[in-house]
Structures are given as C-alpha cells and as structure tokens.
Amino acid sequence: xxxxxxxxxxxxxxxxxxxxxxHWKDAAGDACTTQWSPFAAGTKYFExxxxxxxxxxxxxxLERLLQKLxxxxxxxxxxxxxxxxxxxAWILDLEGNKIELWEPIDAVFQ
Numbered sequence: 001x002x003x004x005x006x007x008x009x010x011x012x013x014x015x016x017x018x019x020x021x022x023h024w025k026d027a028a029g030d031a032c033t034t035q036w037s038p039f040a041a042g043t044k045y046f047e048x049x050x051x052x053x054x055x056x057x058x059x060x061x062l063e064r065l066l067q068k069l070x071x072x073x074x075x076x077x078x079x080x081x082x083x084x085x086x087x088x089a090w091i092l093d094l095e096g097n098k099i100e101l102w103e104p105i106d107a108v109f110q
Contacts, residue, residue: 003038006094010074011057041095055099062087062103 007013013020019037026032036055059065062080066089070076077090077098087103 003094007038010069010072055097057099057101059101059103062089062101065101
C-alpha cells in the first residue's frame with residue numbers, strides 16, 4: 001500500500017497491515033495505546049462521515065522536520081504558527097489528508 005510506505009518514509013511510522021500502535025501513559029500513569037490505521041482513499045469504513053478528520057503528531061524540532069519534508073517533495077500548507085504551548089505546521093499526505101505537526105513548548109505536554 002503506497003500510503004503505508006509514505007508514512008514510513010516521511011514520518012518514520014512502522015506500520016503493518018493493521019496500522020501502528022502507540023503505547024503511552026496517561027496522567028495517572030496508566031498504560032494506554034492509540035491505534036493508527038490507514039485506509040484507502042475510496043474506503044466506505046467511515047460512512048456516513050465524509051472523512052472529516054485531521055491527524056496530529058507531536059514532533060521534535062519542527063523547522064528541521066519541515067525542511068526535510070520539503071526536500072522530499074511533501075506539500076506544506078501555510079506557515080508555522082507559534083503559540084505559548086507550541087509551534088504548529090501542516091502537511092498533506094499522499095491522499096491529500098491534512099496532518100498537523102506540533103512541537104510542544106511547555107514540558108507539561110512532552
């Protein structure tokens with residue numbers, strides 16, 4: 001699947017046929033997981049929704065990542081925006097899905 005290869009190349013996600021699982025702990029220290037699964041552009045899985053969603057990835061060194069992605073031909077949307085809690089930028093994946101990249105500033109979010 002081309003989409004899986006795109007995410008592996010540009011964002012370093014190790015994805016199998018079922019997606020990628022992220023392991024983390026909540027504020028109470030309890031183990032949690034988040035599952036990310038790519039779907040083909042024509043999927044009916046989300047009906048009746050029209051795939052109105054946006055992914056958000058926390059990143060380190062947003063400017064360096066954006067330069068790397070730009071060099072690889074990834075579409076970057078707009079300019080970096082900075083707030084008291086972090087810096088944000090947006091890119092498009094291979095199927096035109098918008099992805100938000102967030103570099104947290106406050107250690108609380110890291």
